[in-house]
Amino acid sequence: GAVVSQHPSWVICKSGTSVKIECRSLDFQATTMFWYRQFPKQSLMLMATSNEGSKATYEQGVEKDKFLINHASLTLSTLTVTSAHPEDSSFYICSARRTSGSYNEQFFGPGTRLTVL
Amino acid sequence: DAKTTQPPSMDCAEGRAANLPCNHSTISGNEYVYWYRQIHSQGPQYIIHGLKNNETNEMASLIITEDRKSSTLILPHATLRDTAVYYCIVRVMRGNQFYFGTGTSLTVIP
Numbered sequence: 001g002a003v004v005s006q007h008p009s010w011v012i013c014k015s016g017t018s019v020k021i022e023c024r025s026l027d028f029q030a031t032t033m034f035w036y037r038q039f040p041k042q043s044l045m046l047m048a049t050s051n052e053g054s055k056a057t058y059e060q061g062v063e064k065d066k067f068l069i070n071h072a073s074l075t076l077s078t079l080t081v082t083s084a085h086p087e088d089s090s091f092y093i094c095s096a097r098r099t100s101g102s103y104n105e106q107f108f109g110p111g112t113r114l115t116v117l
Numbered sequence: 118d119a120k121t122t123q124p125p126s127m128d129c130a131e132g133r134a135a136n137l138p139c140n141h142s143t144i145s146g147n148e149y150v151y152w153y154r155q156i157h158s159q160g161p162q163y164i165i166h167g168l169k170n171n172e173t174n175e176m177a178s179l180i181i182t183e184d185r186k187s188s189t190l191i192l193p194h195a196t197l198r199d200t201a202v203y204y205c206i207v208r209v210m211r212g213n214q215f216y217f218g219t220g221t222s223l224t225v226i227p
Contacts, residue, residue, distance in 0.1 A: 046214055
């Protein structure tokens with residue numbers, strides 16, 4: 001299967017700082033990537049859809065100015081959590097969509113654990 | 118929004134078949150049923166998907182009822198490494214987003 005990586009795998013930061021998380025599709029090009037957030041013992045919640053070369057589409061209730069998404073290339077999307085606060089501590093997961101003919105699949109990254117002190 | 122209903126938890130003895138049910142009574146004609154699983158603190162892993170026919174791969178089998186309102190994921194010989202949360206998702210084939218429901222936490226018991 002295709003490989004999606006995330007960096008860093010975990011990060012600890014102070015309240016008020018910004019944190020950037022990278023999502024890369026390693027062996028395929030992805031025009032569309034997705035960002036999810038998962039709190040302990042809860043399911044994945046879709047935050048936004050990242051489109052290469054255009055603005056991201058955010059789900060209802062997700063602050064676009066707080067969670068900045070950039071999809072500058074076909075293999076890289078970044079999520080920046082600006083002015084992070086303890087309530088932003090969560091597990092952030094990306095996925096990348098690979099399209100082949102009439103079929104598309106999504107491959108998930110391993111996740112990034114963010115802890116805001 | 119998630120359009121599936123799954124039991125919150127299940128246990129299965131190691132070596133036995135694990136049968137995980139999913140209800141999707143409002144599924145549309147062009148929506149597929151996907152199954153993913155998430156082992157603790159990892160990203161979701163694709164298992165299988167299907168439209169209306171039963172499907173089988175090296176990991177599992179997917180049985181979809183004739184009216185397509187429910188399905189069952191079968192792990193034929195569960196191992197301890199199959200302990201995970203299993204998510205059933207419905208989505209159109211060329212659709213974008215996956216909306217995850219609450220999933221079923223499967224515990225395989227030695």
